[in-house]
Amino acid sequence: MIKFEEVSRIYEGQTRAALANIQIEIEKGEFVFLVGGSGSGKSTLLKLVLREFRPTTGRIYVAGKDVAALPERKIPALRREIGMVSQDFRLLPGKTVFENVAFALQVIGKPRSLIRKVVPDTLELVGLGDKSDRRPDELSGGEQQRVAIARAFVNHPKILLADEPTGNLDPDTSVGIMRLLDRINRSDTTVVMATHDWAMVDQMRKRVVELEAGHVVRDQARGIYGAR
């Protein structure tokens, strides 16, 4: 589903590679933790999957597409197959929960009839079926993150990327978010989650890819956070 072939990325004006010679393959339906300290290259890796920029060298395949060679006008089609959740939720403050989730479908031209059917189902899935008329500032952090996940998942993407989704949440709330991501993963969605949350990683026993200064230093099935 996601394949990195000798991928390097050097940011403009820098000499050190943010990512160096990365070789990873993630199968359809896998759940992968991406771990490593700040600046290890986790976010860069996720951004490359989203094609926010191209790799400096190497090839990246996402959902069968050669991402590095993808022309700009085809980027939207790629992103419709990927859901993205970030640490800071990125909800629209003026819109209700329902509208926030519906927004993701509206702007890719989905018909209203479909939106009215799919959005409540997705809110139900993330456990916010009864809060669809609330605004983001009336929700707890955990609930806001659920809205963000609902928005990322409402179009049923093949891949869900999560960049520190529990970074701003307390441990109990984080468990709930984790369970939700696990549930989405079991509906055959590939999930890649960048995280610092070692307790979570240890508990889940999923595949762990560890980055350090742009290199993959560990790729372990059913891994834990710290062990080599």
Added chain:
Amino acid sequence: MRHTFSETLSGLRRNAGITMAVIVTMWVSLSLFGAGIIAAQQVNLLKDEWYDKVEVTVYLCTAKMSGTNCDPGQDITDQQRRLLRNAIENNSEVEVVHYESKEEAFVQFQKVFKDSPILDALTLEEMQDSFRVKLVDPTQHDGLYSQIQNMAGVQRVQDLHEILDPVFKVLAALQWGTIGLSILLLLAAALQISTTIRMATFTRGREIGIMRLVGASNFYIMTPFLLESLVAALIGAVCASGTLLFGVWFLIKRNSQGFLESFRTVDWPETLIAVGAVFGVAIVLSIIPTIISARRYLRV
């Protein structure tokens, strides 16, 4: 589509102040631009008409109007007149010659100035006989000039170009001044539009970021911005067109029975050409800066 329209509307509301500024700038600049185009057409009409009527007038000596080739206090003699007519008629630069007697000239004078106090200022005796000469090519007259300028009985040779060219030069300068000024203003309008979009991309940054993330197309993201500037420009164009139509009616059509009767003036067809140009410029000038700044500020 619904979402696009509601975004456009809320964008227009949010930027009401700057949108008004764009509309007013567009209005003024497009009015000037349209006025320049109408003026250009008016000048061309006048040129066609005046240059068509007569090109060179050869005034003949009278007892009251004397010149270097005149016998003082004497009218031109029949002999001199015949020689002169022959010379003009046989000149290869000449197409047609028409002799206008002082009686005819007086009748013409009375007609043109019938409601004017000047009417009483001149008498029949002060009119001059003249040869009205139409040239084959209005720019070629040196041969005729040198041939007849010093012939006996010629009081004065007047070339209409000598009088009209400076007038048309002034008119042309005014025209280009107007159009140049309007282009400066239109440039200001274009900059306003691109600033508006830049500001809007900041205030709507998060929204645009999410749109990108979930895979909205560039066109989809840009459309509300395009529609916003298009609406502002079109309102400006409508106001400018109204101004032009009113101006033509007020200054020209309303007065067409009065002093303007004596020469041709622009009419609705010419005004419509200017209105068309105004709309064309408005559309181009709203879409191009929008696309340019959208490409710059709405990057992937």
